[in-house]
Amino acid sequence: MAPDSNPFAMPLEHVQVQPAGGNAAQRVIGPRDFAAAWAEITAWEGYAPTPLVPLPGLAACIGVAALHYKDEGPRFGLGSFKALGGSYAALRVLAREISRQLGRKVPLAEIRQRRHRDACAAITLVSATDGNHGRxxxxxxxxxxxxxxxxxxAEVSEGRAAAMRALGAEVIRIDGDYDASVRQAREEAEANGWFVVSDTSWEGYTDPPRDVMAGYGVMTREICAALPVPPTHVFLQGGVGGLAAAVAAGLRQHYGADSPRVVIVEPDRAACLFESARNGRPTAVAIEEETIMAGLSCGEPSEMAWEILREEARDFLTIPDALIPPTVRLLARCETGDPAVRAGESAVAGLAALIAARKSKALSVALGLDAASRVLLIGSEGVTDPDIFAAIMEGEDAA
Structure with a gap:
């Protein structure tokens, strides 16, 4: 591949910060939150740990010691890590509301066992989504x-909308971007007495987002149990920050001082965490053009997630959309001799950034990446839209 035609040779924007001191990784979402989610979710029918895939061939190609990819594609048959968050938060919202109605604490198991069928049937849960959280x-x-x-x-694919309808959801498509859909969901919920189950927090709204992040901790616990030694780096997708904050907090709680260096990766078209790092405070950005990384197309950071990331994340990167199709094909075609992985567009953001970083000596030095690095990647989704995946696979990388 010629240097001028290689998208991985493009320079990436990088902001490096000194993480703020504090205990947000213990305070905002604590060990008890993660433990409660683990106990509940691992009791669900169909639970199984998702694969932590070693990629030694690719690691050798890009010049790191080890590369592990947590493949969330098989999670509960829903195709993404989001299966751990939205559904668990929904259960907790229902338990809280029915406890209020009955005047006693209702255990989660009673909701799961459908012992309050009529009460649950009268409750409407709502959310905005790019696809996976809603599913x-x-x-x-x-x-x-x-x-x-x-x-x-407006830009959510019809395939993703159809997947939600197939699960019984009423799907409302709006004009505008993700943040506009969040606002409309909030407004209509307030007007109708519905309950918002969001993966992003705002002033006065923290319980469901905390529950969502607690659900994600199941994935992190599985990773820590499977890794023989701590990673030196973890590359985490941005979005509103919930995934990144949950993983960073879980790793800190497990590894303590040996927790890996946290690198946040976002589309350059939706870089709210990058701008938050640059400004030192939560910062919203206007999305002028949608990114191919649909699950990361978020303009407003979660305030709760930012509390954790400002203390745990040291590096923030943005990547162009041009890196995504070749990275999806690289994993699927297993040209490095590693197992084939079928990944969605948002899943490969961390890997794309890592490959590009290793092609830049200056950026590798800035990130502390070298031949001894052990890198953890979160493959946040599998093929959640087969039509998009097929179109990507039909493309060819420049020679």
Missing amino acids: SLAWGCRRFGARCRIYIH
């Missing part, structure tokens, strides 16, 4: 017997 919420509502209403923005 998880719809699945949880069907499992627990609640009504589900999902708001999607």
